[in-house]
Amino acid sequence: MNLQPLIIYNSLTRTKEPFVPLHRGVVGMYVCGPTVYSHSHIGHGKSYVTFDIIVRYLRFIGYKVLYVQNITDVGHLLDSGEDRMLKQSKLEKVHPMQLAETFTRSYFEDMDALNILRPDISPRATGHIVEQIELVKRLLEKGCAYEVHGSVYFDVRSDKDYGKLSGRTLEDTVEGTRVGMRDEKRNPQDFALWKRADPEHVMRWPSPWGEGFPGWHLECSAMSMKYLGESFDIHGGGLDNQFPHHECEIAQSECATGRPFVRYWIHNNLVTVNGQKMSKSLGNFVTLKDAFRTFDPLVVRFFILQSHYRSTLDFSDEALRAARSGWEKLVETSRKVKKELESAGQKKSAGNALDVDQYRRHFLDAMNDDFNTPQAIAVLFDFSRAVNQRLNADTKPGRGELEAIDTVFREYADQVLGVLPAKTAHVESIQGGLDAPLMQILIDVRTEARKQKLFALSDLIRDRLKALGIVLEDKKDGTEWKLQKEKS
């Protein structure tokens, strides 16, 4: 197949670029993980689904990917000067580490539900204080940082490239800088690498500058470089982290090493609710656990992938319902293919076999164009329709063709997009046990009733089963049953 090469939109250059990793065949990738002080929301879902797709796709096309995603369990300072982890732990009257543990588990629970592959390494910020202190020492040695009263600040004037990611100059940022702590800094844009701890500060560590805790941006630099090297291929995160977080990461990393930090910066756009940004501070966020009460997590995943990762995604029940209907259509087609395959024997195809390669090419071209999942899904819908046409035809596809079709679903819908896992409850009917034979008895009785035109009786059976969540469908060659997907 002649395919387009993979191109990725690089936030650093603001253009789409061919993807060429630092080392042939190997990709190092770091993504900013969650701060674990509350349950994850839809926005986290969008972000981590996005990078899951990127990892899955890179692996699918043959790269060996090392995927690192941090867990931030040291709070960052709020406007009030409080630490968000500490604030929440006081509120809930638990130790900050207990809070971190609770919500780290909650996070992974939600990510697992979304069928997001676990990162290869999930480093905790509190587990890398030593590395962070080392990095601060390095920056002090290089003259990019200075210490004041037990706190260490990064000197942005020492970095002539500061602002290259977000496209702003030092002058641009002056006005927006908040006033607190300004007195200690040489320049208002300087940012903290290490903060001295006030007496009541619970999370604190000894350092060459006294007891304190790491600054806002330090952990990502320290941990990404520890596991991926001083230069690596991809760094991802939400658009809201582009400035100042990623800008500062670049500054402190490149000043410390004198080498380019990251080759490709990838930023996902944000989720809106009724057109407004969803964020913790606005309090309008929908947690994933809430969403999962109404919608299958895979539907949420599918919904996210139906818009491009660099577009905003507006969350609404109506949009989710629409996504669910579409998703069920794909599930249904894939299920039918599996079923045909079971009874296909070694039959040869009759009629014109489906040109599967044509769909493969279109799907891969879409993915190669900056991971265009909406386009890729559109290809799956086209494919699905073509498959159904084949299955409905008088001349049936044989084993080989069915396997080729099934492979497309398995590789693209399951392996790459992760929206149709082979073992989804909705895909498989209940296996084993008494269910299948009992269902067969009911279906046989109903078939007999229909033969005798006892439609009231046959409809009663169908209605009562429907109430139990079992759907009957009368086909040409007999009645099929399946479990109903969730309602509403």
Place this chain on the structure above:
RNA sequence: GGCGCCGUACCCAAGUGGUAAGGGAGAGGUCUGCAAAACCUUUAUGCGGCGGUUCGAAUCCGCCCGGCGCCUCCA
């Protein structure tokens, strides 16, 4: 104020120079005892508005209108 993004059918949403993908919803049809599922047909001479460049623009440029984000913790 500085930096940036977006505006495509009833809803969601691709498409960045070659004549409007896909999903949902609606309408009609095939099949069916009726349903369901599936399939077929159908729903934007037009992509916020006005100019401009071009043989040709949703796509490039300018202006205007409307919405949003970042500049402060946030995926």
